[in-house]
Amino acid sequence: MNKSVFVTGATNGTGFAIACRFAKEGYAVFIGSRTLEAAQKAAEKITEKYGTYAKGYRTEIFSEENVKAIFADIRARGYLLDTLVLNAANLGIGQVSLDVDIDDFMDVYKTNVGWNFMMAREAARQMREKGKGSIVFITSNSALRVTENRCAYCSSKSAILAMSKSLAVDWGKYGIRSNCVMPGMIKTERWENNANNAKYCLANYTPLQDIAEFEDIANAVWYFGSEESRNTTGAELAVDGGMLAQLTPNINRELWT
Ligand SMILES: NC(=O)c1ccc[n+]([C@@H]2O[C@H](COP(=O)([O-])OP(=O)(O)OC[C@H]3O[C@@H](n4cnc5c(N)ncnc54)[C@H](OP(=O)(O)O)[C@@H]3O)[C@@H](O)[C@H]2O)c1
Numbered sequence: 001m002n003k004s005v006f007v008t009g010a011t012n013g014t015g016f017a018i019a020c021r022f023a024k025e026g027y028a029v030f031i032g033s034r035t036l037e038a039a040q041k042a043a044e045k046i047t048e049k050y051g052t053y054a055k056g057y058r059t060e061i062f063s064e065e066n067v068k069a070i071f072a073d074i075r076a077r078g079y080l081l082d083t084l085v086l087n088a089a090n091l092g093i094g095q096v097s098l099d100v101d102i103d104d105f106m107d108v109y110k111t112n113v114g115w116n117f118m119m120a121r122e123a124a125r126q127m128r129e130k131g132k133g134s135i136v137f138i139t140s141n142s143a144l145r146v147t148e149n150r151c152a153y154c155s156s157k158s159a160i161l162a163m164s165k166s167l168a169v170d171w172g173k174y175g176i177r178s179n180c181v182m183p184g185m186i187k188t189e190r191w192e193n194n195a196n197n198a199k200y201c202l203a204n205y206t207p208l209q210d211i212a213e214f215e216d217i218a219n220a221v222w223y224f225g226s227e228e229s230r231n232t233t234g235a236e237l238a239v240d241g242g243m244l245a246q247l248t249p250n251i252n253r254e255l256w257t
Contacts, residue, residue, distance in 0.1 A: 008032040009088025017214035023050035084123040092153035108152035132175035168234030177233035179224040184240025206241035
């Protein structure tokens with residue numbers, strides 16, 4: 001039986017690129033999405049392109065019953081999961097801190113913290129049987145340096161850093177590793193549709209003056225998710241063009257000299 005990976009939110013963009021990276025290495029790929037049809041289509045594309053086994057699952061956010069059913073099905077297909085990649089996220093965009101509805105605020109936590117934990121725990125129950133496994137969280141550099149009116153999102157991404165370390169400590173004795181990839185800006189459709197991003201962000205905020213492609217994130221996930229990083233757990237890797245290293249934006253330079 002070949003190795004297997006489950007990637008959440010993997011029907012397009014970053015998640016799909018991550019799924020493809022593992023398929024390229026011969027992994028069986030399980031795709032999660034809130035839409036079953038989209039998950040199945042993405043799985044078909046992967047099998048067509050890489051010839052590896054792939055299957056789509058509908059993920060129901062914050063349902064432990066759904067999580068258990070997914071992992072039971074993976075087991076029924078003869079797999080015990082090797083790698084879990086938690087990519088899906090509630091972005092909590094437009095949540096003005098003074099006004100945000102508390103249910104909307106908590107929805108971000110339900111997805112990014114609660115549901116991710118449920119997925120990680122159920123995966124770990126399979127990994128413990130194998131005596132090894134790798135969990136990779138996609139968090140964000142905004143876990144460390146935040147942006148305006150994204151309190152729920154940024155703090156939930158920060159919570160993921162501590163959750164990953166906790167799981168690394170709790171499950172290391174079972175050979176289970178847990179690590180985080182911290183993207184900065186990724187070249188998504190959202191990013192490309194906002195002309196201000198290209199105009200102001202790159203030159204002013206990132207030392208490399210470049211943005212991550214989906215594959216840059218996928219390569220970092222591959223490192224943590226595979227045996228390449230067999231002695232690494234509880235760690236983070238920023239893939240952000242150096243944003244975290246830079247304290248002030250490169251504007252009004254004369255003010256700083
Ligand atoms: N884009 C960036 O610049 C950037 C920067 C830093 C960190 N990140 C992180 O990198 C990862 C991928 O980013 P991305 O921009 O490619 O993500 P995205 O496309 O916005 O979201 C990835 C997937 O998450 C699922 N999702 C979206 N909203 C959700 C919600 N409210 N509740 C549950 N699931 C939801 C969707 O999958 P389904 O609809 O198929 O369920 C979606 O395809 C995320 O964890 C993100 O936080 C991104």
